[in-house]
Amino acid sequence: MPLVSDVPEQAPNNPAVPLTRRERRVHAQTAKPALPRRALLPRPLSIAATVAFAALVALTGYASPQFVALAVGLAGLVLAWGWPQLLSLPSPRGTSAVLAIGTVLMTGTALLTRHNPYLEWMPAALAVAVLVAFLHQLMRRDGRPRLTESVAATTSGLAIISAGTALAPIPHVLAGDHALAAAMAGLGVGALTDPCISLPRLRKWALFIAMLVGGGSALLVSAIAGAPMLAPGALLGLLAAAIAHATRRLLAPLPSTAMPRAQLAAAATSCLIIGVVIHVVVTSPLYA
Template sequence: MSDVPEQAPSPAVPLTRRERRAHAQTVKPALPRRALVARPLSIAATIAFAALVALTGYASPQFVALAVALAGFVLAWGWPLLLSLPSPRGTTAVLAIGTVLMTGTALATREDPYLEWMPAALAVSVIVGFLHQLMRRDGRPRLTESVAAVTSGLAIISAGTALAPIPHVLQGEHALAATMAGLGVGALADPCVSIPRLRQWALFIAMLVGGGAAVVVAVLAGDLLTGPAALLGLLAAAISHAARRVLAPLPATAMPRAQLAAAAASSLLIGVVAYAVVSSPWFTP
């Protein structure tokens, strides 16, 4: 045996702030493989929702509210699984109650402002969500995460309910159809995420094809200006695509029920943006 004593390993020299910042810029976080897989069920569900809302828009605003309610119930059914929440049945019940309340305000209001009672319905739904947390008997694990998930789900449903008043606006049914065209056609760009060369351009491609589809609807309708229609389609495609990309890394996205919830969330989110564009003063079909 050697008589030379073993030397203790020298402690690592701490990096300076500049070195840490440079290292963070060079190292790119790797996305999980599931985030780079196209989900055909989510794409199909998004297209189906877009087609349903576009068709009901030419019938009556009440049918649009019912179509949005259907998506809200789908979200309530799959949201707890998608986010792996505790107390899934209670969360589903809260979101379903919120869907009923907010849809009821959209059905009951026949004069402008059409979303007058929406804040009250949303507030009552949030209170129901807090009561659900107080009534839990499982020790309330992950309480903050559960409350945040319930309130975000209610916010998504309220955003989708804003689609219902759009047909009340002059040529609003054409504007709603242009928005839904952007939503449905934009979803066809989701498979670009699986192609390495097109991955970073997937959002841009979705915006391009979504805006183009909305312009086609405007041209066929004849009464809708192509500029507002392109903006509606572009925003609908961009928001829905970004929402699905944000939810894609979640482990539960491999399950069909969670994929339907992701499609419902990405479809409902565009409602408040479309309503803001259509109700703005410069929107002149």
């Protein structure tokens, strides 16, 4: 009877033994993907909606801050329409109504405030919208299933809308219209790189490609528009492309993303969520 020490170790089961190139290739082909198949599919409707929003905000930025607020409000209403379906929330009509009310309140503060600070009444509008969200939960007649999830999703939607409203006062800043155009160039052109996620060789580089393309397009737009500072414009495009791409990738595994309304909501989310970052960069000493 052989001793335990005489039994040879099985090298294939030993994680310390490196695999050959052929074994790694076979393992990569047979391994179960970490993400569902739907998360690796490009969504043309989301891409088109993102590009359309970027073009609209870039053009309205050269018109007036009020038009930018209306464009952002339109995106907020799209988010309110599709957010419950995107997250499969209970009481979808009530949730959409709350988000629509929040959009109207926050857009209204941006339209009516004509002096600096231009977001002075934004916290008050957001607070009223949150109170309406809790009132909606109290008025539900379905037994309030998934109450915590519903409250968290509704307040998250309001926070995203408030982040997008921060784009409205950017044209008031010196060269703010050029900065907004650069950021929207990065947002729109960066969205065109979303099909990279369906290509295995480019999938892990998709975010980097979006950042590179977004920053380059923002730099080009800043140069054509005659912006006084090119490097900050490129930074805005890079940040807009990166945050929006990451947001769409985060929402992609949700089962509802196969539906058109949910795709529009995902696009609106990726467009609005960049607003507060762009506002902070533009109002920082970098643009002083």
